[in-house]
Amino acid sequence: MTIESSKRVELVCPAGSLPALKAAVDCGADAVYMGFRDATNARNFPGLNFDEGSAAKGIEYAHQRGVKVLLALNTFPQPESWERGTRAVDQAAGLGVDALIMADPGLLRYAATRHPELRLHLSVQGSATSYEAINFYRRQFGVQRAVLPRVLSFSQVARLVANTEVEVEVFGFGSLCVMVEGRCALSSYATGESPNTCGACSPAKAVRWEEDTEGRRSRLNGVLIDSYKPGESAGYPVLCKGRFEVNGRVDYAIEEPTSLSLLDHLPELLKAGVKALKVEGRQRSPAYVRQVTTVMRSALDACLANPDNYTPQAAWTAQLDRVAEGSTHTLGALDRAWQ
Amino acid sequence: MKLALGPLLYFWPREQVEHFYRKVADLPVDVVYLGETVCSKRRFLTRADWLRLAERLAEAGKEVYLSTLTLMESESELRTMRKLVGNGAYPVEANDMAAVSVAAEAGVPFVAGPHLHTYNQETLDLLASLGARRWVMPLELSAETLAQMQQRCPAGLETELFVYGRMPLAFSARCFTARNRDLPKDDCRLCCGDYPDGLPLGTQEGERFLTLNGIQTQSGRVCNLLTELPRIGKLGVDVLRISPDSRHSEAVIRAFHEVMTGEVSPEVAQQRLDETTGEIYCNGYWFGEPGMATVAGQ
Known part of the structure; x- marks a missing residue:
């Protein structure tokens, strides 16, 4: 069942390191995605990602076990980093990855021209939220899959799928981007570095914690993101998940610390014709990858075997909530009430 | 260099929008972008209303674009965009690849928003080959990057720079405005209309x-590159974009215009603008710093 299921909906899991890659492969991922150790991908965090040697090892490990490897080159190179971008495309092609996940139109054109045999996926950073946009990338660069920004409702996803021959991948679990991916410069506004330019959002080097008798405060390049009373649990100061003052009210004005989880709604996604389910979290530990991959594999198999009678096990939900940001989850934009 | 008024980003009542653009007709801006770029639920003005405004501004000598x-x-949003691109009279500002795609297929010239x-530069080449006549630099890029982009900007492709306004x-x-008011987006009661400047x-x-x-x-903070105009001119920028607000657009347009024509020095114009607006300005992106930073110019 698993093998046949995999053909129908691919489970795509994060590999921020070789141990994480092995965890994903061992726990049932159909594909893993990784990035190089620099600003060519949207998880450019210290200590994360792959050099050419470790990438080759990871690809070998995955391929020996029938698991695909996708490589994210999804930042937007500027003139001074352009050559690094094209070199990364060439490197990835040489390494034998199964697809590149890309966002920059110029770099997509380079890849499509130089490596016509290479399969291309449009990254979520490409901000393609309609079939009209996705079909454009198909015509221009032969893109074969698009990862959807987390802005569409279930019915909008289904309509989009019905109007394109490009495979559609959606996020199934992980930290929630509230903004249209690829169209958010909040991080560079506060810190100078954004996902588009540097592959980083709310970068660790801009974070400062203060602690005194009144509690703890988190800052991003000096801007107060949140404050916590003594004993209150504190999270990483992602800019859009802090507590701010609007109209005299201090609250999570943009979004609470929470994770996206589609565990309860896999049948709807299958029915919509989604071809791949992505787990976010290249910046997370191998233990996280192991946990989430295991649960999502079980859930996806159960759903594929019997979509009409699928009910997520309580244990799955509990396991995912334990590793979720804010220990809680949401459907995000898929649920119109969230919008 | 030409002066442009970007699309109105806020939700104003119809009378206020019409009054605003009646005034714009007499102001020293060369280019005007019209239309709703933020939310499709903002429909105080119909497509016919926008086209009427476009006609009036074109008659006043403005170069008019309809923004998607x-x-x-x-x-329904795609349908609206297709109609806008196919309006038959005015070129468009494409703010999404879907609009680029439709404009390119229809042979409609467009500004890459x-x-x-x-x-x-490779992306510039691509956009130019699809029919772009102008590109607007992404807000987070710096003067240095602009200089590099300009070195190999395709012939005939104009460069536009966001020089004044709250940056989108x-x-x-x-909808964060509805969220603050405890309203679901599907029943937002158009509450963003209560905040003419956000x-x-x-x-x-x-x-x-x-x-x-x-x-x-x-x-x-409000982005303001008024005192950087001499450097901007040297970089070969063709169009300067001012983003509308409800209170100071006229003063801002006049300030930029006076510096561009050499009537007033950037420093004096800035001083006057400070007195009028009382805004806290930022210009960090231009200097390769965090966007919210205020860097003293050379």
């Missing part, structure tokens, strides 16, 4: 950080 919605999610991903930094499926978001220390404008999040 930035975040497109529904079929600031929310497309135009970060390198992010878009979401969620809803300020401050830190818990009272620092103005961002501005909520429906599904759009803007900078808290």
